[in-house]
Amino acid sequence: MLDAAVQHEVERRRKSKARKGIAVSDEDIDQFADSAIALTDRESYEQEDAQYNRSLKQLFRELDLGFPIREVDRSFLANFDFGRCLAVVVIGQDGLVANAAKYVGDLPVIGVNPDPARYDGLLLPFQVREARAAMQRVINQRARYAKITLAEVNTITGQRMLAFNDFFVGCRSHASARYMLDANGTREAQSSSGVLISTGAGATGWMSSVFNMAAGVSRFVSGNDVPALSIARDERKLMWAVREPFVSRHSSAQNVMGILHEQDELVLGSQMPTQGVIFSDGVEDDFIEFNSGNIATFSVSQQQVKLVVG
Structure with missing residues (x-):
């Protein structure tokens, strides 16, 4: 794909010169190609891929402790049976830990950073060379864990889904989402760009954009900032916010943000x-249909992530 993009850009520049009556030499074509390669950042992708593959090979050697090792691609996480596993080792970016953690139950999760020079690794406390010792501590029941709160949604159609960072409820297209919102018995018909329900782990992610927008509007209107709320990753609570609520004859915006404590529920119809x-x-391909007649209840999940930290 990157090669095709480079070729397309070279041809675009050649045609642009030709339309202006400017002759193009072989040296010009080479310069066009160099510029296009820089724009696509192909070299960086190639280096990242090479580093990941080196780290993956080393990780398999580190984890050779006499137990069977099964490699699972992220696309199969939702259907893989983790029931006979001792632990789950995730090598990749932080988002992969978030996606994997929803499917592993109460198994220990060991996050391994394959490329510390590129990835911040907030959920990846171990480098590849440290994975063996981390796994041994798990096996010997000497590991230290951080418990991370998950969010949960259940629908009247019998579907259940977990979220490590956040849920999004809305419309697949750019049309407004329409729903009835019930928070602690207060019901309101709303029309908006969607609803975010965030865990403490996700409070600095997508949810932070809500506070960024609110702070910017507040500064423009009054000169004052709106402080952002934060939740610790292990706190048994969630935060929810309505994005861009619209007020009309059929919709209002009185109840657009709140905190869900452990026994609370946010219900959307x-x-x-x-x-x-x-x-x-953020995984749009793995979704629950939420059309007219369906009701979804969001709450703090009883399931927690056991992230190995030492």
Whole structure:
């Protein structure tokens, strides 16, 4: 794909010169190609891929402790049976830990950073060379864990989904999401760009954009900032916010943000005939249909992530 992009850009520049009556030499073509390669950042992708493969090979050697090792691609996480596993080792970016953690139950999760020079690794406390010792501590029941709170949604159609960072409820297209929102018994018909329900782990992610927008509007209107709320990753609570609520004859915006404590529920009833969805952690392909007649209840999940930290 990157090669095709480079070729397309070279041809575009050649035609642009030709339309202006400017002759193009072989040296010019080479310069066009060098510029296009820089624009696509192909070299960086190649280096990142090479580093990941080196780290993966080393990780398999580090984890050779006499137990069977099964490699699972991220696309199969939702369908893989983790029931006979001792632990789950995730090598990749932080987002992969978030996606994997939802499917592993109460198994220990060991996050391994394959490329510390590129990845911050907030959920990847171990480098490849440290994975063996981390796994041994898990096996010998001497590991230290950080418990991370998950969010959960259940629908009246019998579907259940977990979120490590956040849920999004809205419309697949750019049309407004329409729904009835019930928070602690206060009901309100709303039309908006969607609803975010965030864990403490996700409070600095997508949810932070809500506070960024609110702070910017507040500074423009009054000169004052709106402080952002934060939740610790292990706190048994969630935060929810309505994105860009619209007020009309049929919708209002009195109840657009709140905190869900462990026994609280946020209930949404879809009023979208089609295109309504619920997905977690930005994975749009793995979603629950949320069309008219469906009701979804969001809450703090009893399931927690056991992230190995030492």
